[in-house]
Amino acid sequence: xxxxxxxxxxxxxxxxxxxxxxxxxxxxxxxxxxxxxxxxxxxxxxxxxxxxxxxxxxxxxxxxxxxxxxxxxxxxxxxxxxxxxxxxxxxxxxxxxxxxxxxxxxxxxxxxxxxxxxxxxxxxxxxxxxxxxxxxxxxxxxxxxxxxxxxxxxxxxxxxxxxxxxxxxxxxxxxxxxxxxxxxxxxxxxxxxxxxxxxxxxxxxxxxxxxxxxxxxxxxxxxxxxxxxxxxxxxxxxxxxxxxxxxxxxxxxxxxxxxxxxxxxxxxxxxxxxxxxxxxxxxxxxxxxxxxxxxxxxxxxxxxxxxxxxxxxxxxx
Numbered sequence: 001x002x003x004x005x006x007x008x009x010x011x012x013x014x015x016x017x018x019x020x021x022x023x024x025x026x027x028x029x030x031x032x033x034x035x036x037x038x039x040x041x042x043x044x045x046x047x048x049x050x051x052x053x054x055x056x057x058x059x060x061x062x063x064x065x066x067x068x069x070x071x072x073x074x075x076x077x078x079x080x081x082x083x084x085x086x087x088x089x090x091x092x093x094x095x096x097x098x099x100x101x102x103x104x105x106x107x108x109x110x111x112x113x114x115x116x117x118x119x120x121x122x123x124x125x126x127x128x129x130x131x132x133x134x135x136x137x138x139x140x141x142x143x144x145x146x147x148x149x150x151x152x153x154x155x156x157x158x159x160x161x162x163x164x165x166x167x168x169x170x171x172x173x174x175x176x177x178x179x180x181x182x183x184x185x186x187x188x189x190x191x192x193x194x195x196x197x198x199x200x201x202x203x204x205x206x207x208x209x210x211x212x213x214x215x216x217x218x219x220x221x222x223x224x225x226x227x228x229x230x231x232x233x234x235x236x237x238x239x240x241x242x243x244x245x246x247x248x249x250x251x252x253x254x255x256x257x258x259x260x261x262x263x264x265x266x267x268x269x270x271x272x273x274x275x276x277x278x279x280x281x282x283x284x285x286x287x288x289x290x291x292x293x294x295x296x297x298x299x300x301x302x303x304x305x306x307x308x309x310x311x312x313x314x315x316x317x
Contacts, residue, residue, distance in 0.1 A: 045125030052116035074118035
């Protein structure tokens with residue numbers, strides 16, 4: 001059956017690759033503050049709030065284009081450019097933004113941001129308290145940036161001010177209050193008109209979409225004991241994650257790879273199939289499940305079609 005030496009090398013490479021693409025709360029605190037809070041993991045989930053002033057203007061730090069595994073609601077004072085999926089949005093004066101674990105994003109021209117405030121929280125923070133994912137501001141196809149008038153700015157600042165006072169209080173149920181304030185921000189944004197007129201296509205949008213597709217595809221691998229199943233199998237799955245129409249994704253991928261989205265996905269799954277058959281001790285059914293085949297026979301047919309042998313024959317060769 002062979003050893004896991006080669007697989008270990010591959011695993012190390014892709015684990016590092018995934019870490020560069022996905023930022024968790026621990027990564028966030030290390031990058032931003034060079035410390036990790038003691039209560040980062042607890043039974044109620046994590047919530048915190050910060051001012052932007054320290055890291056705005058001339059002190060602005062580059063923000064990597066990444067997907068985060070936590071939620072963030074941010075009030076930005078000043079102008080800047082936001083990239084997410086195939087969209088580029090220019091904030092003129094001040095805005096309320098919502099980011100989620102589904103879509104990578106990046107702010108540019110942060111030197112023009114002079115202040116603001118933001119809160120972060122993980123999925124567990126709302127366990128048994130409803131699902132924030134059901135609201136449009138946190139859905140892949142929803143609006144995430146809302147430019148504010150001066151009057152709206154004052155109203156949103158009041159909500160954040162209440163958050164700051166609450167988190168600093170000794171009230172036993174303050175996190176319930178903070179959850180309600182998060183919902184208040186969500187509903188406030190959904191009641192105002194998003195700045196659709198300032199959303200423009202990036203000149204390199206198709207290039208970025210093709211690149212993001214490849215990143216999402218590779219992020220699912222390697223399949224191993226710590227990462228036992230892939231979740232994205234079709235062009236539609238990837239399009240939904242990238243917040244683009246599937247036809248747009250297919251055109252971008254075809255333009256930059258000369259291959260179809262479906263063929264690239266199949267090639268990557270075939271590559272992982274061969275590696276698992278040769279290097280792992282999993283049985284055929286386990287490998288089929290890990291690669292999201294509904295039935296082991298579907299996996300066997302897939303291998304026979306592309307390798308002209310059965311999975312067992314390939315493994316024993």
